[in-house]
Amino acid sequence: DAKTTQPNSMESNEEEPVHLPCNHSTISGTDYIHWYRQLPSQGPEYVIHGLTSNVNNRMASLAIAEDRKSSTLILHRATLRDAAVYYCILRDGRNTPLVFGKGTRLSVIA
Amino acid sequence: EAGVTQSPTHLIKTRGQQATLRCSPISGHTSVYWYQQALGLGLQFLLWYDEGEERNRGNFPPRFSGRQFPNYSSELNVNALELEDSALYLCASRTPQTFLDIQYFGAGTRLSVL
Numbered sequence: 001d002a003k004t005t006q007p008n009s010m011e012s013n014e015e016e017p018v019h020l021p022c023n024h025s026t027i028s029g030t031d032y033i034h035w036y037r038q039l040p041s042q043g044p045e046y047v048i049h050g051l052t053s054n055v056n057n058r059m060a061s062l063a064i065a066e067d068r069k070s071s072t073l074i075l076h077r078a079t080l081r082d083a084a085v086y087y088c089i090l091r092d093g094r095n096t097p098l099v100f101g102k103g104t105r106l107s108v109i110a
Numbered sequence: 111e112a113g114v115t116q117s118p119t120h121l122i123k124t125r126g127q128q129a130t131l132r133c134s135p136i137s138g139h140t141s142v143y144w145y146q147q148a149l150g151l152g153l154q155f156l157l158w159y160d161e162g163e164e165r166n167r168g169n170f171p172p173r174f175s176g177r178q179f180p181n182y183s184s185e186l187n188v189n190a191l192e193l194e195d196s197a198l199y200l201c202a203s204r205t206p207q208t209f210l211d212i213q214y215f216g217a218g219t220r221l222s223v224l
Contacts, residue, residue: 032211043114043200043215044153093211095204097143097166100153 004088009105012078020073020104022088032091033064033071036098037084044087044100047073083108112136114203114216122222123191131186131219135203142184143204143213144176148197156199159184160206191223 005023012018024033034049048055048062050071055062061074075082087103115134123129135142144156155168159178167174176186182203188195198220202213 034211038153041217043202043218044213045215046212049211091211093208095141095160095206095208095211097155097158097168098145098153098202098213099155100145102152 004090004101006086006088006101006104008102009107011107011109012075014080014108014110015077018075018078018082018106018108020075020086020088020106021070022072023070024088024090025069027068027090028092030092032093033062033068034089034091034098035060035062035073036087036089036100037082038087038103039081039084044098047086049091078106078108080108080110082106114201114214116199116201116216116219118219119217120220120222122224124224125191125193127191129188129191129195129221131188131199131201131221133184133186133201133203133216135182135184135201136205136214138205139203139214140182140206141204142178142182143202144184144186145200145202146170146197147200147218148194151197153200157186188221193223196221196223 035047036044038044050062063072085103117132141160147153158166173189178184198218200218202215204213
């Protein structure tokens with residue numbers, strides 16, 4: 001699996017937008033960009049994924065650079081419940097195990 | 111619809127004992143993945159079962175084994191427990207439909223080896 005690079009930690013104030021970056025310079029043309037997050041004392045949960053176009057769902061938005069070498073997960077209004085470790089993972093669509101990096105630990109301050 | 115369920119929630123064993131962890135996937139999901147999350151080591155892939163067969167295993171010793179039953183539930187067995195096996199063990203399931211590449215995780219079993 002192609003490698004991703006994320007900042008170790010980020011901090012945000014409650015009710016402000018958060019932009020979580022991910023670099024994936026070796027992404028291949030068929031790799032999808034997936035984001036999962038792991039809340040404290042829980043298993044990871046799927047957040048969003050995309051291939052080339054920006055994507056929106058009820059949890060977040062995913063902005064993908066035109067060259068696809070980077071992407072940004074956007075939480076439009078951070079809440080205390082969004083405090084978690086966020087993982088950016090490249091997937092080629094096959095039924096294979098997820099490869100987790102260290103992710104970004106997001107702290108949300110009230 | 112029920113999510114992925116794991117049991118027990120917590121398990122305390124002593125060195126040398128055996129541990130058995132169980133996972134029930136989401137209805138209709140045929141793939142089950144096991145991951146280990148040890149303190150400071152991040153999430154690491156352990157075992158993958160699909161349609162009753164072991165498809166792949168991560169870089170773990172043979173003490174870690176498992177199986178998948180005809181109803182697609184799965185069991186992870188850890189023999190000859192060592193202190194460093196203390197970790198959160200997570201199970202995830204996935205639908206066989208290839209375009210739905212999302213894994214759904216349970217809350218995990220926290221194994222403590224004393």
